[in-house]
Amino acid sequence: MGLVNGLKCRECGKPYKAEPKYVCEECFGPLEVDYNYGEIKKSITKEKILSRPPNMWRYKELLPIEGEPAVKLSVGYTPxxxxxxxxxxxxxxxxxxxxxxxxxxxLSFKDRVVSTAISKAIEFGYDTVGCASTGNLANSVSAIAAHAGLKAVVLVPSDLEAGKIIGTQVYKPKLIKVFGNYDDVNRLCTEITSKYNIAFVNINIRVYYGxxxxxxxxxxxxxxxxxxxxxxxxxxxxxxxxxxxxxxxxxxxxxxxxxxxxxxxxxxxxxxxxxxxxxxxxxxxxxxxxxxxxxxxxxxxxxxxxxxxxxxxxxxxxxxxxxxxxxxxxxxxxxxxxxxxxxxxxxxxxxxxxxxxxxxxxxxxxxxxxxxxxxxxxxxxxxxxHGNLEEPPTIHPKLEEFQRIYK
Ligand SMILES: Cc1ncc(COP(=O)(O)O)c(C=O)c1O
Ligand SMILES: [Zn+2]
CATH class of the missing domain: 3.40.50.1100 (Rossmann fold)
Structure with missing residues (x-):
């Protein structure tokens, strides 16, 4: 018996196979991973967890991955x-x-969801991953896709902070800025998933990502x-x-x-x-x-x-x-x-x-x-x-000038 039975509808409970699916056909409710907690109880102990490296995979029986995760990065176990x-x-x-x-x-918790989602995308046989992002997810999908050798398509609101844009671009995904807010971007990405074979981490494989x-x-x-x-x-x-x-x-x-x-x-x-x-x-x-x-x-x-x-x-x-x-x-x-x-x-x-x-x-x-x-x-x-921190004084390299300021 595996540790995951499949997926199930969060609302009506209808079971589904573990596939890249996120909406219930019966009631349009969201799907979730259906864990086999009976089997999990037999296969994970505190001692086992403590014996493993300090990263999120020490709890792997409670994550929706078959066997070893494809993303081998050491994510998690932050202070x-x-x-x-x-x-x-x-x-x-x-x-x-x-x-x-x-x-x-x-440098955000999104690396946890992305390494889970991309491991799953690789299990499902995708060669391209994507996301609709408010910034951190874009950084994480781009970096982890680069690490995993996958193509990435990343859509963000056009007016995002520079740090979030550069921190995405540097990994060379297909980055697309969209006029509009996150909700507009997300709507577009949902349409894209119905036409292209892309694993959008927070849309069609959201169940695993979360x-x-x-x-x-x-x-x-x-x-x-x-x-x-x-x-x-x-x-x-x-x-x-x-x-x-x-x-x-x-x-x-x-x-x-x-x-x-x-x-x-x-x-x-x-x-x-x-x-x-x-x-x-x-x-x-x-x-x-x-x-x-x-x-x-x-x-x-x-x-x-x-x-x-x-x-x-x-x-x-x-x-x-x-x-x-x-x-x-x-x-x-x-x-x-x-x-x-x-x-x-x-x-x-x-x-x-x-x-x-x-x-x-x-x-x-x-x-x-x-x-x-x-x-x-x-x-x-x-x-x-900017404008919210005290402006530092600038001095010539002279002790008198330092003494004038440093009272
Ligand atoms: C830094 C940060 N914290 C918290 C959240 C919230 O996560 P969730 O979308 O799961 O509510 C996000 C989501 O983008 C985030 O970037
Ligand atoms: Zn349902």
């Missing part, structure tokens, strides 16, 4: 950092960051000493990551690796693109699509594919959601850098400022074990800091 300084400033002694700003190879995010949650639980956190704050775009982190904790509970999961899951968005947080705050079960307008480009998805499930995860876990202004995003980036020496991108600025907002609202327990999900690197979105 879980105890934020002593920020924790002190905020009165949160048990505050942590899961730092995927230093994930290998392209599960790569579970490793982010598995690692948090392992790195906390085999327990789930009490509170976790997650930035939301398409809303896949937030559902998969919670799923990962639940899987570890089911396998008996950690005690009962009581984690409250909190969603974070920028107010300029906040379909999910707005729905949660208004007590709605589903979101209303929005037209994004925020500097937090990497999470600017107005019509999130898994938005409904993100809301469900937040509500079922007893969590909440908040959003912050663009100025608060910048402030969040600066606060994290100044206190912890970690330079995150706009999505991380959102997470940090939402955490503080939830704390001020008394939605978070200040003493509980709390993990902020830092998912991307600040070097990619440097322009948002």
């Amino acid at each position: 879980l950092v105890h934020c002593k300084n920020l924790g002190k400033a905020w009165g949160m002694p048990n505050l942590y960051i899961k730092n995927d700003a230093v994930n290998h190879p392209t 599960d790569g995010s579970k490793s982010y949650g598995h690692e948090i639980a392992e790195q906390l000493g085999w327990k789930a956190p009490d509170q976790v704050i997650v930035p939301i775009a398409g809303s896949s990551l937030i559902t998969k982190i919670y799923r990962a904790f639940k899987e570890f509970e089911m396998l008996g690796f950690i005690p009962e999961v009581k984690t409250r899951v909190f969603g974070a968005q920028a107010t300029g693109c906040s379909p999910v947080t707005t729905a949660v705050k208004e007590g709605k079960k589903n979101f209303k699509p929005q037209k994004p307008n925020t500097i937090a480009r990497s999470i600017a998805i107005g019509n999130p594919a898994d938005g409904y499930y993100g809301i469900k995860t937040i509500n079922e876990s007893g969590g909440w959601a908040e959003d912050v202004s663009d100025q608060e995003v910048v402030d969040g980036i600066k606060i994290l850098a100044e206190h912890e020496g970690i330079f995150t991108e706009t999505a991380g600025g959102v997470t940090v400022s939402v955490t503080k907002k939830l704390l001020d609202q008394k939605r978070l327990d200040p003493n509980a074990v709390t993990v902020m999900c830092i998912t991307g690197n600040g070097l990619k979105t440097q322009e948002v800091l």
Whole structure:
């Protein structure tokens, strides 16, 4: 018996073979991987995990790959950092960051989903992979496709940050800038998948892609000493990551690796693109699509594919959601850098400022074990800091001039 039964519809449960398919023919619900947890329980132990190299494949029985992953890169197992300084400033002694700003190879958590998706695309026999991206995914698909020797087709909104464009171009994919926002790009890519034999990682093989995010949650639980956190704050775009982190904790509970999961899951968005947080705050079960307008480009998805499930995860876990202004995003980036020496991108600025907002609202327990999900690197979105940092003085190489400034 394999560890994966196939796919199944998240809504009506109809089973499907493991193929590049993502929508149920019966009810148009999204498909998900149907794991054979009975078999998985027999084949994975904590000891086995601990004996493996420190990367996301140490949990490979819980990823939708047959045998060994085709992408051999060492992705994941990023640091879980105890934020002593920020924790002190905020009165949160048990505050942590899961730092995927230093994930290998392209400095965001997207390397987890992409190495899973591209491994699967290779299993399915594709020679070309693609994506619709808000930036980080473009970087990751291009780099990992280059590593795997596949062709890549990458479509992005035309006005993306320079760091995200250059950090894609350098790997020489077929990069196409599209006039419009992410949702326009995604719509076009969905049409392309029906005409071309391309594995679009977040469209026709999305089912497999999404599960790569579970490793982010598995690692948090392992790195906390085999327990789930009490509170976790997650930035939301398409809303896949937030559902998969919670799923990962639940899987570890089911396998008996950690005690009962009581984690409250909190969603974070920028107010300029906040379909999910707005729905949660208004007590709605589903979101209303929005037209994004925020500097937090990497999470600017107005019509999130898994938005409904993100809301469900937040509500079922007893969590909440908040959003912050663009100025608060910048402030969040600066606060994290100044206190912890970690330079995150706009999505991380959102997470940090939402955490503080939830704390001020008394939605978070200040003493509980709390993990902020830092998912991307600040070097990619440097322009948002222009005009927001103190201008350094420039001097001639003379001691008097230094002494005049350095009081
Ligand atoms: C840095 C960063 N964080 C978080 C997210 C959110 O991920 P998801 O689309 O799974 O909600 C993204 C998605 O693009 C991202 O780039
Ligand atoms: Zn169905």
